[in-house]
Amino acid sequence: MSRNPRGNVCKLTIYLPNQTSIEFLHSITMVLKVEECNDDDMHRVFEIFCQAFGTRHPMIEAIYPNHDTEAGRISGGNRMRDTKNDDPHTTFLKVVDTDTGAMIAKAKWNIWKGVIPPEKDLDGDYWETAEEKEWAQYLNRDFLVTRRAAIKEHEGHLVSLDILAVDPAYQRRGAGRLLVKWGTAIADELGYTAVVEASVAGRPLYESEGFEYVKHCETKIPERFGDRKGEGFIWMVRPAKK
Numbered sequence: 319m320s321r322n323p324r325g326n327v328c329k330l331t332i333y334l335p336n337q338t339s340i341e342f343l344h345s346i347t348m349v350l351k352v353e354e355c356n357d358d359d360m361h362r363v364f365e366i367f368c369q370a371f372g373t374r375h376p377m378i379e380a381i382y383p384n385h386d387t388e389a390g391r392i393s394g395g396n397r398m399r400d401t402k403n404d405d406p407h408t409t410f411l412k413v414v415d416t417d418t419g420a421m422i423a424k425a426k427w428n429i430w431k432g433v434i435p436p437e438k439d440l441d442g443d444y445w446e447t448a449e450e451k452e453w454a455q456y457l458n459r460d461f462l463v464t465r466r467a468a469i470k471e472h473e474g475h476l477v478s479l480d481i482l483a484v485d486p487a488y489q490r491r492g493a494g495r496l497l498v499k500w501g502t503a504i505a506d507e508l509g510y511t512a513v514v515e516a517s518v519a520g521r522p523l524y525e526s527e528g529f530e531y532v533k534h535c536e537t538k539i540p541e542r543f544g545d546r547k548g549e550g551f552i553w554m555v556r557p558a559k560k
Contacts, residue, residue: 350414350415350496353414354412363395364385364394364395383446407431415488422493423497427501437462457549461551464553482498534553
């Protein structure tokens with residue numbers, strides 16, 4: 319397995335049980351490659367994000383309204399494309415099955431080299447009401463409190479895995495690990511700490527790549543938002559390599 323952060327390649331051999339009377343195992347070889355995304359990739363990037371996370375996460379529902387519709391998918395893809403082009407500290411990655419050309423996974427890494435980014439609110443006309451927009455803005459701000467504190471603690475020298483998503487049809491084939499290794503290789507090269515807001519399902523992968531559990535975080539819901547549900551995550555840190 320190559321760990322070149324600009325072109326990771328992983329060959330996976332999967333053995334399938336014999337489906338006939340012939341007594342041998344079939345083997346399938348899948349070659350996966352990590353590449354940086356271009357503008358044309360971003361609608362598929364957003365589609366994978368939606369497929370992987372579904373409609374189970376209040377923050378995604380709030381920030382990307384109607385993302386399970388065609389119009390919502392187009393809007394979300396455009397927004398991620400704009401982020402890719404406007405934020406110099408963000409890198410969007412894809413994993414491609416080189417046999418088929420299919421994009422099967424995506425990640426968004428933030429790499430800050432001595433920069434403390436401004437704390438900008440979400441904006442735009444994506445929400446149907448002012449209240450829905452305010453709710454999305456609040457959730458986003460609250461979710462980022464721990465990360466922003468870490469950026470300041472490390473004086474703007476930090477690597478953050480913002481999003482990792484694998485198409486459900488291709489999960490557990492090594493694509494997610496390749497995307498994690500891309501960022502940790504960058505962190506090691508720079509001598510930086512890496513952080514991630516992990517889900518329960520993602521925690522084992524991150525732990526196997528050197529991230530350590532720190533705490534569980536939950537959104538604090540102000541009374542004005544009534545009985546809306548917040549978002550939770552596991553804050554994990556991968557210490558800098560000395």
